[in-house]
Amino acid sequence: MIRGRATPYLYLLPAFLVYAAFLLYPLLRSGQFSLYDWPGFGPSEFVGLGNYAALMGDRRFLAAILHALILIIFYSVLPLVVGLVLAAVLRRGRVRGLGFFRVVIFMPQVIALVVVAVAWYQIYSPRGLLNAVLELVGLGEFARGWLGDPTFALPAVGMVGFWLQTGLVMLLLLAGMNRISNDLYEAARLDGAGPVREFFSITLPSVRGEIATALVLTIIAALKTFDLVYVTTSGGPGTATTVPSYEVYNRAFNLKQVGSASAVAIVLTILVFVINVFVSRIGEEKEVRR
Template identity: 75%
Template sequence: MARRPPSAVVRSRVTPYLFVLPAFLVFAAFSLYPLARAAQFSLYEWPGFGPSTFVGLRNYAELAGDPAFRSAIGNALALIVFYALLPLVIGLVLAAILRRGQVRGMGFFRTVIFLPQVVALVVVAVAWRQIYSPDGSLNRALRAVGLDSLARGWLGDPGAALPAVGLIGTWLETGLVMLLLLAGMSRIPQELYEAARLDGAGPLREFRAITLPAVRGEIVVALVLTIIAALKTFDLVYMTTSGGPGHATTVPSFEVYHRAFELREVGSASAVAIVLTALVFAINLLVTRIGERGTEGGGDA
C-alpha cells in the first residue's frame, strides 16, 4: 500500500481546523478578549477613568472577607433551587402528563408555555412587582380567602424577598425545561410503552424505566441552561428589589454593577465577574460530568 506524502497528511490534519478558525476568531473577539480584559482589570485598583494602580490579587483577597460578596454568592446558589431544580421537577411531571395523555392542540400549549421566554425581562419584572406589591393581586387573593396574616410586602420583607424573586425565575424557566423534555420524550418509540403496559407496568414504572432514562441528555441541557440563568441573573433583581432589602436579594451580577458604576471600584467589580465566571463553569462542568456518567451507566445496563 502506497504511503501518503507528508504534505497530504499535514493538509488532512490542518483542514478541519481551517473550517473552525473563523468561528473561533469571532468567539475570541466577543467572548475571550472581554474576559481576558476583565481578568486584567481585576489586578488593578481603578475607578473607571484616569490612572490605575496595580494591586495583584488584593481584590480577590478582599472578596474572601467581604460579607456582601459572600451573601451574594449564597443568594445565587439559593436561586438555583428556584431557577433549575423546581422547573426541572415541574417540567418533568407536566411533560410526562402531556406525553402520556396525548393532549390535542399541543402546538398551542407549547407556544403559551414558552411565552415567558420571549417576553422582555423588564416587562416581566414590572408585572411581578405589581403582583407582589402590598395592594397587589397576590395579597388581595390571600385576603379574599381569609389568609390576611400571610399578606405582606413580599419584595420588602427580608425573609420573603429572595423566594419571591426565585418564584419568578421558576415561572420563567419551567416552560423552557418542559419543552426540552417534551422534545426528548417525542423521540421515545411508542412500542416501548406498549410493551411495558403488556408487562403490567403502571404510569410510575413507565416513567422510571423508560421516560427518565431516555431524556437524561435533555435533563443535563436543561440544568446547564437554567443554572447559568440563575447565576447570571441581573435585570430581574435590579428591576424588582435592587438587591434589597439590605443584601437579601443581592447576587454576583448585581454586585458587579454596584461596584463598577455606583462605587467606582472597577477592579473589585472585575474580580467579582471573574469569580462568577469560574463558579458558572465549575458548576456546569460538574452537572455535565454527572450527566455523562449517568448516561454511560444507563448504556451499560
C-alpha cells in the same frame, strides 16, 4: 496537503475571531483589571490577588454567592421536578391542542426580562394582584410588601425564575419523551408495570441527556441573574437579594471599584464553568452507561 488540513480551520476562523473579540478579549481584560485597584478612570495601583483575597472576607459578596445558590433551587430544581411531571402527563394523556399549549408555556422565554420584572414588580407590590387575591380568598393576614420583606424578597424573586424556566424545561423533556419508542411502554404493560413504574424504569432513564441540558441552561440563568434583581429590588432590602451579577454592576458603577467588580466577575465565571462542567459530566456518564 497542508492546505487541505488547514481548510476546516479557515472556515472556522471568522467565527473564532468574532468569539475572541466579544468574549475572550473582554474576559482577559476583566482578569487584568481584577489585579488592580482602579476606580474606572485615572491612575491605578497593582494589588495582585488582593481583590480576590478581600472577597473571601466580604460578607456582601459571600451573601451574593449564597443567594445565587439558593436561586438555583427556584430556577433549576423546582422547574425540573414540575417539568418532569407535566411532560410525563402530557405525553401519556395525548392532550388536544398540545401545540398551542407548548407556545403558551414557552411564552415567558421570549418576553424581555425587563418587561417580566416590571410586571412581577406590580404583582408583588402592596396593592398588587397577589395581595388582592389573598384578600379575596380570606387570607389577607398573609398580604405584605413581598419585595420589601427581607424574609420573602429572595423567594419572591426566585418564584419569578421558576415561572420563567418551567416552560423551557418541560418542552425539552417532552421532546425527549416523544422520541421514546412506544414498544418499550407496551412491553412494560405486558409485564404488569403501572404508570409510576413506567416513569422510573423507562421515561426517566431515557431523558437523562435532556435533564442534563435543562440543568445546564437553568443553572447558568440562575447564576447570571441581573435584570430581574435590578428592576425589582436592586439587591434590597439591605442585601437580601443581592447576587453576583448585581454586585459586579454595583461595585463598578456605583462604588467605582472596577478592580473588585472584575474580581467578582471572574469568580462568577469560574463558578458557572465548574458547576456546569460537573452537571454535563454526570449527564455524559449516564448516557454512556445506557
